[in-house]
Amino acid sequence: SSELTQDPSVSVALGQTVKITCQGDSLRNCYATWYQQKPGQAPVLVIYGEDNRPSGIPDRFSGSNSGDTASLTITGAQAEDEGDYYCVSRDTIDNQYVFGSGTKVTVL
């Protein structure tokens, strides 16, 4: 099955913009979905589809997909945006879901 590669960590100054990327062959046929997870909590869906946000997710979160890379952008990062972010896709060849390795976001 395919893999999704994410940078292990990224930091952003309060109020600035940060982009988290996710790379993998499965993304050529299937858009990524993004989750935020805080310590001791279940993951929370933040972006799905072309650039859809569930109810309650601030509009500072946005997503994009191009070729084998998906991106999650936080525009004007807030302290509460700290956490681990995971991308997910589904390999259309073997029908397996795959999680990215996760990116830890620190807001300075």
Next chain:
Amino acid sequence: EVQLVQSGPELKKPGESLNISCQASGYKFNKYWIGWVRQLPGKGLEWMGVVYPGDSDTRYSPSFQGQVTISADRSTNTAYLQWSSLKASATAMYFCARHRRGVTTNRFDYYYMDVWGKGTTVIVSS
């Protein structure tokens, strides 16, 4: 309100069997795939597998095939994750999640887990 309520924490010994549950409410249980995600201590998320309660069709990640059994009971709107003989390596947090599929305007598929349980902690130790 759509929600998934998971069973409580478990402390088991190696070799014991275990069944953890995830009860759904607020939606038509039969119509959505529901699956399980593992998180080892301090590690990332791993997809384990899914079941479609409507016909019990089940799919597993190769990493978990043969190690666990995923099932669903339509009469109680409950999904299960079962081990017949636990190993210490099963110590982890387990999340259940409703799985969904969509198609973008430019005809790309996307798959997402929109509702999650709070997680069940499983500790396997002698």
